[in-house]
Every structure is written in C-alpha cells, then in structure tokens.
Amino acid sequence: MKKFFVFLLVLVSVLMFAKSLEEGIIEVGRNLEKNGISEVRYSVWSSGDPNSVIRVQGIVEAARRINNIWSKNNIKVKITIRETRYELDFTQMYQEFLSKQPLGTAGDFLVNSYVYIASLAEEGYLLDISKYASKYSNFMADFYTTQVDAARYKGGLYGLPQDTEARPFYIRRDIAAKVGLDLIDLDKKVAEGKFTWLDVYKWAKETVNKQASEWGLIHRRGTAHPDLMQFILAFGGTLYDSKTNKLVLDVSAVYKWLMIEHVFSKEKLLPSDMMAWDWAKQVHPAIVDGKTLFDIGGTWYWTEWQTKNYYTDPKTGQTRGLTPEEVKNWFYYTLFPAGEPGKKPVTLSQPFMWMISSKAGSQNPKYAALKETYDELAFLVVAMASSSDINAIHSIISAHLPVSQQAAKLLADEKWLTDLYNLNIDLDDSVKTVLRDIVKATVHPINAKFLTDVAYMLEYTNFPPMHPMYPKLAAIFAETVDNVLRGRMTPDKAVEFVIGKINADLDLKQNILIVGQIPADWRFGD
Amino acid sequence: MVTGDVETKGRIKEIFYLGVLLALSAPILVVFVLLVISSFGNQMATNFDFSAFRFTLKNWRLLFEGRMAITGGVRENIWLHFLSTAVVAGGVAFLTTFVGALTGYAISRIKFKGRKILLLSMLLIHALPGSVLIVGVYFLYRVLMPQNLVFIRYFSFFYVILARAALEVPLSVWLMKGFFDLLPWETEWSALVDGASRFLVWRKILLPLIKPGIVAVLIFGFLAGWQDLIYVRTFLIDRTLATFIESNLETEMAYMPLLAAAATFYLLPTIVFYISSQQLLFKVYAGGIRR
Amino acid sequence: MKDSKRSLELWAFLVPALLILVVFYFLPTILTIFISFTPLRNWNIDRYARIFAGWRNYYRLFYAIQNDPSVRAVFLTTAVFVPVTLAINVLGGLALALINFFVGKRSNALINTIWLLPRMTPIAVYSLVWYYFFHGSEIGTLNSILIKLGIIHRAVSWGQEFLPYGAWSVIIFVNGLVGVSFGMIVLSSAVKSIPTEHIIAARVDGATDWQLCRRILIPQIRWHIMYVATWQLLSLLTSYAHTYLLVSWRLVDKSYGTPWALYVYELAFTGVFDQGLAAASGVFLVIVGAILGWLTLKILGFNKLVTEPRGDL
C-alpha cells in the first residue's frame, strides 16, 4: 500500500515537473547566451560495425536540431561537433577512451557496449544522468524500461540506450528441408522450451551424417562473450549475483555448455578450430554458402550478408552479397533454444549506450562555472540523438533493434522507409552524405520486417553482467572453449581449469562466487 | 672499398647461394606479395586459390576517400592522418638524431667524468621494457600536461615525439658515437686551433662529415616514429595511420582487402625511404659499432 | 673561468640526453616501482595513486605464479622464446651476412630489401600478414602450399596444435624474422670492413668458402656477433608488440604464445587495466633485464668499447 502511494506521488510529480526536451534546450541556450557563450564544442567517439555510423552522425544531427531550436527562438548559441571518431573495434575504443578520459582529451560522447559502464562509472569517467532523466521523464518514458535499466550502475544512470540486439539462432531452410526438420512453428516450440539443445544436437548429427551440409553448427570465433554466454543462461545458470554484486560461476551450467562444445566438436558437427576461424573468409561464407544447418549469430548478420560479398554464386563463380529475398528465403530464426527440457530459451543483448564523459564540454569557456549547464546540454544532445527517427534509421541500416516504442513504430511505416531510402527526410547534409550508400544497401521492407519480427525476442533477453571483472572471466571462458573444442580438455577438466584460473587470480577469486557442481549423472550425446 | 669476396668463384656457385637465400626469403616475399595483391582484390589473397579473386581499384578509391568500409563508414581525412604520422615520425627522427649526434660526439670526443657510465647506461636502459615504462611515462604526462585543449593538442605531439624518441636514443647514441670515432682528430683540432668552439666544430665541421650516419639515424628514427602504435595511441590526441589502421583492423567486421590497401599505402613511404638510402644504412652500421 | 666555459660547453652536449634519460627512463622507472605499490587501474591516477597498497600487487603476482598454470606457461615460454629467437636472430643474421658476402652487389640489394621488410612494416600489418600465413585452415598460406605439395593432407593449426611447440614455433618465427635484419646489417658491414688482403691471402692458399668463413670471416667479426647477441637479448626480453595481435587473434595459443613482456602489457592495457599489477610484474622484468644486461657487459668487456678521446680539450 505504501509502495503504491510512493509510486503515485512520483507519478504525479513527474507529470507536474517533467519538462519537454525543447523547453530544456531553450532554457539551457538562454543560460549559455546570458553567460556570453556563443559556441559549444563537442566531440564524439563511437565504434562498431561500419554501418552503425549513426553512433556518431546522430550527434551531428542532434546538434543541428538543437541549433535550429535555438535560432528559431533567437538564441545566439551554436553547437559545433569538432571531432567525430569512429572505430570498428569497440574494445580498442574503450581502451582509448579509458586512457584519455583522465587527461580530458577523450570524446565528450561515447557509444559503446553497456558492459563498460561498470568500469567507466566506477572510475568516475561517466556523467551520472539520473537527475536529467527524472527532469525529462516524459522523454524517458518512450524507452523500453529494460534497456534503460541496463545503464544503471550502483544507483546512478550512466547512459541512454542507443540500440539493442537479439541473437537469433539461424537455421538454413534448404538444409532443414533436406533432413526433414520441420520449421513450421518451430519458433513457438523453441519459445515453449519444446525444442532444446538435445534436438539441435540430433538434427545437427542427422545433417552431417546425411552429408546435407558440412557442419551442423557454426558459432562465433575468438571470444566467448557474448554469444556463447547464452549457453549458461539456456541451462538455467546465471552469471551475476545482484545481492553480493559478484560474478557467478555456475559450475553445472558451464559444465553442460562445455559438454555441448565437446560433443559437437568430437563428432565433427562443429569445427574444432572454430575459435580461430576467420570471419570474412570462413565464418560468414560457410553460413551463406549453406555449409551449416545451425548458426548462433546476431541480428546484424542479416544485413552483413547483404552488404558484403560472402556468397559465392554457383552460377557465376563470383562472390556477391545476398539479396534481401535470399536472406529471407534461406534463413529461419528462433530464440536460442533451451539447454535441456524444462529450461527456457534465451537471447542475450549487449545494448550499446550513449554515454557522456564526466568531463564533457570541459574544453569550452567558463566550464567550471557553467558545469551544470554544460552537463545538461550534453544530456540534451544525446537525448536529441535518441529521437525516434534517428534511432529507427540506425536500426534499419545496421540491423540492430530499436530501443523505443516510437522508433519501432517507424520501422513498420512503409512510407517512411521509402522516404529514408530516397533520403527524403529532414537530416543534416553531412549525415545524408554518409548515409547515402548505406540506405541503398539496407533499407528494404524485408529487412524492416525482420527487425519487427525478432522484436519479440527482447522479452527473453538477458544482459551479460555489468561487472568490472567480467571481461577477465569472459577471456577465461574463451580460452577454455578453445581448449575443449580442440580436444585438449574434457569438460570436467575444463571446468577445473576455469576454477583454477579463477582461484589463481586474487581479484577474480574475491569477485566470483563459484556455485554448484558438476552434475554426476548428466549425459549429453550418444 | 671492399664489398665482398674476391672473384674466384664460378657463376654457378653464386647462383646456388642466391637460390638458398631466396628460398630462405620466400616466406617474407610470399606474405608481402600477397598483401599487395589483396589490396587490388575483392578478397584477401591468402592461399593460391584465385578462382573468386577479381581485380579492383575500389579499395584504393575508398581508402583515399578516407573510408574503411565497403558500405557505410565514417569519412576520415586520411591525408590528415598521413600528416600527423609524418609529424610524429619526423619529430622522432629529428630528435633521435639530434640527441644521438650531441651525446655520441661528447662520448666519442670529450673527456669528462662519468663518460663511461653514460655509455654504459645507454646500453643498460635498453633493457627497460617500453611496456613497463609507459605506465610511468603516462603518469608524467598527466602531471605535465597543460589544461587548455589547444595547447594539449600540440603538447601531445611534443610529448609523444619525446617519449618515443627516448626509446630510440640508446641505439642512436651508440651509432653516432661509433661514427664520430672514425673521424680524424686533425680535422677537429684544425678547426679548434683556427678559433672555433667545440660546438661550432661539431656543427660546422664534423656533422657535415658524418652526413651518411646522420641520414641513416634519421631514417631509423623516422621508421620508429612512423610505425609506433602504443605510444601514439596512448598519448597523441590526433590519429596517425598506425592507429587508424589498427582501430579498423577488427577481424569480425573489417573489410580486409581495404585494410590491405591501407597497409600497402602505409608501407610505401618506408620502402621508398629505405631504397633511397640503403647504401647509407650499411655504412652507418659499419661505423656504428666499430671497436 | 675557462674551465667553467668548458664545462658549460660539455653540458650543452649532454643535457638533452640526460634530460631524456631522467625524464623517460629514470623517473618512469621510479614511478613504475611506486605504482607497483598502489592499486592503480584504469589509468585513474587521481583516485589510486595516493593509496598505498603495500606488497599486495607482488603478493597477487606470486600467488598467480604459484596457482595459475598459464602464468607458469608464460615463464616457460619466455625461457624458450628469448634464447631460441636470439639464436635465430644471430645465426640467421650471420648466415645472411656471409651469403651476402659471397654473392654480387646487386643481389645484395635485393636480399637486404626483402629482409628489412619485417622491420619496416607497421606492427599491425606485420601481424596481419602472418595471421593469414599461419592460419590453421585451408585459407592459410602455409597450409595451402603444403597441401598442394602433398606434404600434409589436412590443414594444421600451426599455433594451436602440438602445444607448446606449435605456438612457440610461430611466435619465434614471426619475431625472429624482425631481428634477423638487425644481425644481417651489422654483420654484413662488419664483414665488409675486413681487409681484402686477408681474403685474397686465404683464397690464394686455397681456402674453400666454408674454411674462409670459419677461419677468416667469423673470427674477425666475433666481437660484432657478441654485440648483436647482447643487444638483441635485451630487445627480445622486452618485446611484446609483434606477439600481441597474434595472441589476441587466437592464431597462437594464449598461454604458450605470451612472453613475459607481453604478459605485462596485457595486464596494463587489456581486461581490467590493472596497472598496479602490471607495474609489479614489470619491476620483476626490469630486475631480470638489469641482471642480464650487467652480465652482458661483463662478457662484452665494456672497457674495450670505450677508447679514450685524444687531446686535453
């Protein structure tokens, strides 16, 4: 009852005091103008796949929109984006941000995986925006709550969702047909937990035995994070204990996961050197050329296959990208199946966040005196960059999922898609230049439909734990999977190896709870 | 000047030696030739299966547009990166050579206390790993850096050049010392008797005489600065070609032939530099560590 | 007055080098030792630099050495990597220098250019070309050649199979090529500085190529060989850059592909950016390096390197 009243009180106050973004922008602009500021300079650093250019161009566009609002209201202040830096490697971008933020030379805005919020916020490198989130709660209301929650760390809010993803479990339709795997309503069966990894194993084996394809399963290479972590969740395991704020090593789930890797590799359903495969020359070509029945991937594969020449056309012998129709007709997708009967299917998202450096705007005049204003403006910039149309553009061109309801609606709007295809929308010219070839390659109703169709997966979504030690644990998992696949370790030895590694590192030892044990009577495979 | 064996050997034997050498060099040749081929292709040429390989100039076109992606990608000014790379490389080259020439001269030619210790430490500090030093160097950077962003940008160039050149100083001091050791004393004395100060002798008389050595040390410094990744990434605000390539070399999403083009582009100046100075390099090493 | 002017002049020659020594070697070394006693991580100097952590980093380090087989593998790898690569560097450099001696000048230029490529290539690109060369599938250059020649029948993961030797071979090969050029250049020029009379005399006496090498050339450049060996020893002990990407791309096994210097780098620059621990393990490396460097100078006979300047100026 008490809780209800508190809730009501919050709701009322939010409705009474919440401001619209535009009001805030005008207020901040007036404040800056009053203090004699005529130009505010920002830089933005982002990273990810080449099509995710909105991660920097969104800020450019947001600046233009804010400038428009100001000039409409006769406020003589202007935002200039002095640097846009974009890198493919988001780990490296994080590394660069980390080393330069303390010096004050890092970007003011950063888009990166939400997992880095833990360490960045811990060190005080990010701006806590919870104050502004409540001030502009109307605006915040449009985001999916789960996505916003992912940006919370130790009571603060350190980012706005930029995109999210699901990790579909792709199934080749033609190969499934050859071996007699019925795909009708398979996604429902998976969702209900009726189609589990035991079935995946069965069909993979069937496929390889019948030589319908070379492999039964392909998954990512190099790292265990994020895709392979789904195994732990699919076996009902967990990675994080929120009560103690510690990572969790769920021995039973990890053992079962490694057993799957072990059995698949041993029976040659999965390449034993999977972890060392080359993305461009092996992983993607194998999938699009139909060399595997199952594939653990990401939503962004959908356009990746269209924009890059992975597919070797048997008619011409040439490599080319797939057409949207081909992708649609060849690939079926479901949730990541439950590990075993009785468990639930999962998917795992690693949402990317707009983050604001705690030193954002520090290169501007009177920073010390106007810090509050600059902070608020920084928030308003990313808020503007989260506009539903900008977010929807990002979703469609990079095949990530939108983070707000409005954006999701736009994706279903065919007219808007056509306008976007023709760049017939209100965007900064420089942004249009960058987008031109991407929209031609990706904006297609089939792709939009795909994104809408997989949106249901978000209900099953999990986030990898946001813990400073998580990258270390994930690295150990990667090494272990490699060892298991190559047959250097049996699953029980591998679990021992993981525990040994954790115990050998005092930091890990203190930050990881080891729970459960190897299930003695558990069998997988024949 | 002697350049090799006396001519007592048959042609066949020489061809045999050459054959052995080329066989030894084969892996290097293969990988670099494949890299250059890839830069003109629609895919990486890694094995000798060229069935799906098509010649294209697209990679180079995209590169000069400053895009590291076949679709999408943010445009970057690659010439600006080229310029900052050149500034860093040039700065490192200049500084390494300057310090090497000064200290090498002093160690070779001036009697002073601690002369041996200085030369000794020039060898010993070579044992200090860059990966260890960089943490301390970062600490100092943090302490020394100015607050104003415009200054920081210049300062970052200045600092990265200093820090990177520092790593090359031991070698350059040794090389320069060896080179000064070879110069006749009379030339120096003559100028001193004529009324020149040591500094003037160094600058006007001796430096012109070790020009080959200077050029070679310059080139080594240049290559070191041109190549550097970790110092540049940690300290420099602007990007260089090295950090630009490195940050786009992400095996999951990168379009590799484009990177091959970038890599080839990146290699070109160093190769041009080397070929134009090859003879000099060998001369300086000859002098460099003579007893 | 005169003396002070003279010392002023001396200072002018030495100040830049001394500044660099102090600022970029001495101070950072002190700071590194200092940092090894702080919990510094994520570059957060403001927060952690004033916290004294005691021997905690060293304790963690030795705890890891005791308990983590991978860290022990790092030790073993360093112990193998450094001497073997050194041997390849020196012997390879010597072999190239000698063959260079026996072939014509034009061939020299070609060979030299080829062998200097590894040294001149940006590290990321250098790693990339070897990544494809040693790739453990049919796309790998080496595998495809050997399969075509019928020497092997299935692709071999060079850096991942036959552990630890596979991983060691790859990192030693890749690093070895970079170092060979140093030996090649120094030793080539040393061979060239041997007076022709010695070679003519030996040839007149009927020496074969091999005898010429063993009796005339190698003894005369013995000192240079020592110099190359010691310089490279110190270089290898501290080298990490050429191995880093090969490990992170999983071309080679992580445990057996990581020499100590790379381990230090990874602690400081990846994962949790644990600069405190990195500093502690770096200090350890510095001590080893200092001991080896000192031994080196003993062996080289340092006094022989320094001739007294002439004149009393």
Added chain:
Amino acid sequence: MAMVEVRRVTKTFGKVVALSNVSFTIEDGEFVVLLGPSGSGKTTLMYLIAGIYKPTSGQIFFDDVEVTKVPPKDRNVGLVFQNWALYPHMTIFENIAFPLTLKKMRLSQIKEKVLQVAQMLHIDSFLDRYPWQLSGGQQQRVAIGRALVKEPKILLFDEPLSNLDALLRLNVRAEIKKLQKDLKITSVYVTHDQAEALAIADKIVVLNNGFVVQIGTPDEVYTKPSHTFVASFLGNPPANLLEANLSTEEKIAYIGKSGLKHPAFDLLLRSGEKSFILAFRPEHATISTHPTSNSISCFVYTVEPMGREQIVTLQVDEHFFKVITSVDQKLEPGQNVYVLIDLSKILVYSSKTGERLF
C-alpha cells in the same frame, strides 16, 4: 710575432711518459724544427704549444704571458697538419676563409685576405674547387694558406711534407722557408726527416724518448752533436760511431787493431775513461790502399755508387762504418784498405752516457 717559452714541461699519457722536463725558448721570428724519430714526443710537444694537449706539469709562455691553460682558439696559432685536415665539404675558399668567418669578419674583408694569401701561395685559381679536386701539393698550400690567413702569432707545422712525393717535397720545403723568412713569423716545424730539418731550420730541437737531446743551429747540431743519438740521427748516411779502447801507456786509441792518435786523448786519460765512442762523419775520412800513419786498417764490405760519389761500407773486426769517396776511386769488396780520418772533425762520446766528451 711572438716568442715562445716552454718551461719544464712534462706530459704523461696514463703510465707512458711522452715528454719529460722539456724546456726551450723560441725567439721572435725564429724557425724552429722539432726533430726526432717517431715516438720521440715531437708532435706531442707541438700539440702542447698549440693547446691541443695540456701539460701534466710545467708551463708554456707566449711573449712572457702564460698560456698553459689557454684553449687553442685563444692562442692565435696557425697549424698545418700532416694530413692537412682540409674540410672536405668546403671549397678551397671556404677552407681558407674558415678561421676568418669564425672571427665574424666582414665578407669583403675575408675575400680580400683569402685572395691575398691564395695569390701568395699560387692557389688563387682553385678557390671554388673542393679539396679532392686538387693535387697533393696544392692541398698542402691550401692547408698552409688556412693557417696563414688569420695572421697567427705562431705557425705550427706537423710533418707537413710527409704525404708528398720526394721531388715535390724539396720544392715545397724551399717555399715554406722563403715564406717564413718573408713573413718573419715565429714557426715550429715537426719532422723526423733530418735533411728537411737541416735545410729549413734556424734552430733545431732534437728529441728522443721524450727528452730534449740537443738544441742548436743546424750547423751546431750537425757538426757538434751533443749526444751519440744526435750524431747517429743526423746526416745521410749518419755519423760513424766506433767503439775505441784507450791504451793508457801509449795514449793511443785502438779501433780493432789499428791505433789512433789524437791530442785530445790526453784529456780523456785524465778523466780516467778507458773506452769511449769515436764519431766522425762519412765525408770526413779518406780511403787509401796503402797504410799511412794514424790510419785504420779495414776491409771493404760493400760499395754503393750514388752517382757523383759512392758510399763505402767498411769492416773492422765486427764493426762497420761508412765513408763517402769519389766514384773515381775503384774499390773491391774484400780489399784491405786504410782509412784516414780528418782529426779536426773527430768527436768523442762517453760510452756510458752517450754525452759528448769533446
């Protein structure tokens, strides 16, 4: 122009003593040659005067002003090196002008002076060439020109002719001599060539093993060498040194079996010396085929015709000595001959110390 005084100068390099307790004076305008075999310390001594070396002990004065610790550039000396030490990257003009440019002289003035010196040395037509484009003799002149152009108080030459061929050497030698006389410039000249020293010097300082052995005019040094070392170092062939034993009773010195009388032997006997070294120059003796009084009986060992004259090497017991005679005198190896020494030219040295006794 200046006077130079070297006062009790000792120079050691580590444990090696290069010069010990050297003292001498060079008068204003005098041409002094430092003569000695290699390793005698003559170059070291000159470098001390130039300021390139600093004495371990002792002092050096220019015109009564102590310059012991003055750096070379403030001593105003001109130095011509053995290998000439021309700056290969500079033209002849720049080489000669170098000392003047250091003085920050006006360019027109420099040009004038360089041209003046170049004309004097006949190298004015090469001024825009580089050293390697010139012959040895021309380079030599450039080196001298560079030393002269700054009008030094003292001109120093370090074996300047040793890199030239024999004929050229004679010419340049004469020119240097003339130049020095014309300019009246105090000069120090280092050489190991006694003929050069005799030809060119006003005064010769003979050095051996870091000691000054004799200082004197060429004539003094040649005719009255103060030490067996000097006697055996000067002259071509040098003076003959023969061990002689003095018979107390007969007052005759025996060289082998031949006895030699000389009025001065009385003096020797009084000092109690029993054996001594008898020295005479090859041109101060004659050979005859039949015995005469006071002659030395010996055998002809070799005969070397030298054009105008011949050098006859003679053997008496195990001792050899040389005599110069006319080529007209026919002598055969193995022939028994009698040598008559010009008694007035005989010099006698102590066999213990090598000092001249009379």
